[in-house]
Amino acid sequence: EAQVTQNPRYLITVTGKKLTVTCSQNMNHEYMSWYRQDPGLGLRQIYYSMNVEVTDKGDVPEGYKVSRKEKRNFPLILESPSPNQTSLYFCASSLGPGGDSGNTIYFGEGSWLTVV
Amino acid sequence: AQKVTQAQTEISVVEKEDVTLDCVYETRDTTYYLFWYKQPPSGELVFLIRRNSFDEQNEISGRYSWNFQKSTSSFNFTITASQVVDSAVYFCALSGPYSGAGSYQLTFGKGTKLSVIP
Numbered sequence: 001e002a003q004v005t006q007n008p009r010y011l012i013t014v015t016g017k018k019l020t021v022t023c024s025q026n027m028n029h030e031y032m033s034w035y036r037q038d039p040g041l042g043l044r045q046i047y048y049s050m051n052v053e054v055t056d057k058g059d060v061p062e063g064y065k066v067s068r069k070e071k072r073n074f075p076l077i078l079e080s081p082s083p084n085q086t087s088l089y090f091c092a093s094s095l096g097p098g099g100d101s102g103n104t105i106y107f108g109e110g111s112w113l114t115v116v
Numbered sequence: 117a118q119k120v121t122q123a124q125t126e127i128s129v130v131e132k133e134d135v136t137l138d139c140v141y142e143t144r145d146t147t148y149y150l151f152w153y154k155q156p157p158s159g160e161l162v163f164l165i166r167r168n169s170f171d172e173q174n175e176i177s178g179r180y181s182w183n184f185q186k187s188t189s190s191f192n193f194t195i196t197a198s199q200v201v202d203s204a205v206y207f208c209a210l211s212g213p214y215s216g217a218g219s220y221q222l223t224f225g226k227g228t229k230l231s232v233i234p
Contacts, residue, residue, distance in 0.1 A: 040226060042120075042224040042227055043209075044224075045222065104163065104166065105151070105163070106163075107160070107161040107163075109159065110159045110160055112159070
């Protein structure tokens, strides 16, 4: 079954304590990305990765880091979380980056992160 | 720059009523792709449909139908005979083709919260 798996699904943490949200896909997709969803703002892209060792900033990258050492994994790192990073985070993957034919975008189930 | 506008923030309907969710988009790409996603209260994003810009045929899937009109840059979503299980936030999204320059963007609207009242 095609899956994008995020962990943890729910996390409450304190300001400044580094955390990592993992994302793994089992579809051999090259393209992966992270979004955050906030009330009234919809989903906004944080970072994306075209392939292993290739990453780039999305619309709201400040305060986040990513890495793509393996094709299947694309962790999101918050080095020093702050309360304004409290959000619902989604990881996504697709065969390619555009909406072109066949590039169905698969989303993880979301990670609810609260920074106090 | 791409933009997706879902003007309806929240809609409430009584079960069995029909409801249409509006989506208006802006893009400079001549080839682009439109999506609808459903987000139930549990939070996950459920893919509903993808439509290519060069295919203006409307689509029907059970109680769901989509009306794509390039002339008005709209991609509206209608639920016929709504049910309580349709209660969710619905997102319209837009993407362009891969530009080859590493830039790619899937732009979401802000979502419409649909509440179906029994």
